[in-house]
Amino acid sequence: MSKILAPIVLFTYNRPLHTQQILNSLAENLEAKDSILYIFCDGTKENVDADGLFKINKVRDICKNENRFKKVIITYQNKNKGLANSIIDGVTQVVNSYGKVIVLEDDLILSKFFLSYMNDALDRYETNLSVGQIGSCNFFACGKKYPNYFFVPLPDCLGWATWKDRWRFFNSNVDELKEKLENNESKKNIFNAYGSYNFTEMLEQQKEGKVDSWAIRWQAVCVLNGWLTLYPNPSMTNHIESEEATHANLNIIPPISIKKPNFNTIDVNEIDLVIKAFKLGYSGKGNYFGKEKRKYKKERIKKIVKLFIPPIVFVLWRKIFK
Structure with missing residues (x-):
């Protein structure tokens, strides 16, 4: 693995417990002490009440006192940017400076081998332009039946990493993305997890302003470029269920890696056995073990x-x- 570790970007807002949990699990990674951590704390919304303001300030206090990393660089937003704009701007800023980036939101719990896996994979597949992203949350193909690593056509937003030369293709224009997908039935089918989930509807909701998602647009970019995403078996992250979540409150808790992975390079292509589990998982009909x-x-x-x-x-x- 390269001695130059990728910078980590963490996005927080008003969930003190979540923020402390992810910082604690991230700090348990051996590479944490040698990693630069960027934290983007979103600003207050209009008409925020006293409890909301307390939580925002509590998150900022937690971040300000974090000292378990090589360097911690915090950006405090004066106004609320929202999650999508925060991630798009923050990722762009950091990846343009370093050429690669590891991205986290505050509702995750990480394996203590998360950073080892992420940095190894970023180095290993940096020059393979068929790989658009490194994913970490495997909720559909865990267990001995499946390989230690595999590729699927949809990216992961629950702890991920990418490179500057891929992220530069990010496109926030929903109309352009929808048009390109509508003109390519094969890509549209892949975008919808081979027909197992209607992501096209979510893209339409993005256009109508009903959701504000960077991830659905990044997914379209990855599919349109024919990129695959690497996933580990077992998972390297879990999602914390939260009633406070703005866009999701689904608890995704697949088996998480508890032993150091054996890293190796694999062919960048899809495996039928994994894709079958992938479709079951996205349809909601499969469990974490592809059954x-x-x-x-x-x-x-x-x-x-x-x-x-x-x-x-x-x-x-x-x-x-x-």
Whole structure:
């Protein structure tokens, strides 16, 4: 692994407990003491109440007292930029200075081997322009059945990394992205996780101002450029469930890496076994181990049985096996 470690960018706002948790788990990584950490603290919204202001100031106090890294550089925003603009601007600023970047939001818990994995992968695939991003949250293909590393066509926003020459293609213009996807059915199918999730609807919501997501636009950029994202097995991050989350409150807690990975270079292509689990995962029908969830499996079996046996027999069968 290169001795030049990638800078880490952390985005925070008004969740003190989350901020402290991610800083603690990040600091447990051996590379933390030699890494530069950039923290972007978003500003207050209009008409913020006393409790909201207290939480924002508490987050800033936590960040100001952080000293477990080689250097901590904090940006305090005077006004609220929102998550999407904060990430787009912050990532652009740091990656343009260093050529590579590791990106975190405050609602993650990390493996203590997260930085080792990220820095190794950034160095290992830096010159392979088929790789657009390094991902870390594997919620669909964990376990011995799958390889230690693999590539899939959609990027990860739950702890990720990329390079300056890839990020420069980021496009915030939703109309342009939608038009390009609509004109390429193959790319559009990939963008929608091979038909297992309707991300096109989310892109439309972005256009209508119903959501404000940098990630859906970055996903479109990655797909349109034909880039793949590297994922580890098991996962290197977990998502903290939060009722305070602006855009998501889904708790994603796949098995997380507890032992140092063995790093190796793999071919940059898709593996059928992984893609099958990938589609199950994005459809919501699969678990972290690429297996169909029990309730969906039972529904599928019932449909098959109903096609081939008389109705009265099916009723009796359903009562027996319900």
